[in-house]
Amino acid sequence: MKKLIIGIILTLAIAVTAVPAFAANGQDPLDHVVISPDPATVAINGGTQQFTVVSQDAENDPITGVIYLWEVVNLGGTIDSTGKFTAGIAAGTYLNTVKVTASKGGITKYGYADVIVAIPGVLDHVVISPDTATIQPFTTQQYLAVAQDAFNTNLTTNISFAWEVVGSIGTIDATGLFTAGLTSGTFADAIKVTATQTGNLNTKSDTADVKIAVPGVLDKVVISPDKATVTVGGNQQFTAVAKDAYNQTISTVVTYQWSLTGAGSIDQTGKYLAGTTPGTATVTVKASQVNGSITVEKTASAVITVVAEAEEHEGRVPAGWSHGKKNGWDGGSTPPGWSKGKKTGWDGKDSPPGLLKANDEEDED
Structure with missing residues (x-):
């Protein structure tokens, strides 16, 4: 029995020690720290740089209430308790020289940053422009x-x-x-x-x-429009223009081949015909140009959205009704009593005068 009790106690102790440590304010445990800037370039002999640090958990969420200790470990200058670095008298690149120790809840993590101590006015790099040209x-x-x-x-x-x-x-x-x-x-x-x-x-x-680039050589093809919305059964005309590297329209012979992915169809003039159901489709044009023994090909695409045809309404008349002859409307745009919800002048009928329901025949005058 004693062995059983001891075994249970040991199991509970192991389980308790395996539970991750959480801060009193409910934050996750300290996982790492990030110093910025890294690297930092500081002027020799007294130049300064303020470093900052952020503590984070394993999910990169910030941790507060952390104690920090700053120090310089690989020469280059000095640093105070706020993270302000002061460069020394020797120019050079000092790797991982700024170190911060972060502590909270019995957990300690370290962060490092490089420092370049440089002499102002000394050539460091050259920049050429433009960095690319055609x-x-x-x-x-x-x-x-x-x-x-x-x-x-x-x-x-x-x-x-x-x-x-x-x-x-x-x-x-x-x-x-x-x-x-x-x-x-x-x-x-x-x-x-x-x-x-x-x-x-x-x-x-x-x-x-x-x-x-040689002028007139196919560099790209531009499709227009690059997107379109078409009702079911409707159509859309697309056009394509071949251009060279200077964005000039190519006047020499270029052939175009049209293709479609999705519902509908397209002919070789670029005319798209939508199908009978809503959806999306992608139209692609391939431009081809023959230069000696070499054929240059470029493609472009446009996205088409096919939507259902909207129901038509005549003024304030609901779907399924039409104006008919407007008998008794007295020249107005709506039948009497329609807008107010009253049936004034309807003569006891279910519909106002001059208004026809779908498939109904119009009364003779």
Whole structure:
């Protein structure tokens, strides 16, 4: 009996210890912390950065009432109890150097952030624009470059740029003016600029894409309208226009093939005929252009919603009724007594004068 009681007590103890810990305010247990910003770029020798931290449970919901301890563990500067970091005198990248310890309800979690201690005014990167361009063979495109420090401040003095073309697709001069060659295609990272800072010979590079396209070559097809609502049994005319890479309508021979997914039908002129039941359908047009031995094909689609035909009403007359000859209406738009719900002038009949129910024959005058 003693063994049985002891076994039950041990089982209960294990069950109790297996229950997850919950805070007194009903929040789920602390699961992780998130520091921001990460990374942070701070000016050397006294530059500051305020870090913040958010504690979260396993579902990423915020946790309150957490105690935090901030510290710097991998050099780079110092940090106070509020998370304000002050950079030291040595420039560099310090990985996971800012550490925060979060504690609540007997649970402790840690968060880390990187710090880049940088010297303002020192070349950090270069940005080329545009980063992509589409031009015709033997035409030009002007590229520009901006040198910046780690704080994204433009550097305008003691900076030189060197331009080059990667591959035999054209030429570029010292100002960044690119002249395309004859070869057409899309060339990734084909335009390259290298910035050099005088004094420290620090260099940074960036690249841009260029697309050289022959005018009149099929690049896309535009369908109009791109969506439509049609009643059952109704129809909708669609049109398609082929365009080149410069968004110009192609005047050379392009063939179009129309197809349909869903209810209804479409002919090869782009005319859609709805079926007899509501629903949706997708009409697709494929444009084809033959260039020598190569056939270029592009497609576009439009969505069609087929709806039931609405019941027609004549003024305030309900469905299933018609105005007939309007006998006794005295030139009004509704029969006497109709709008007020009275049967004034109805002569004891179930319908007002001059109003016909569906399938009823009209009285003679």
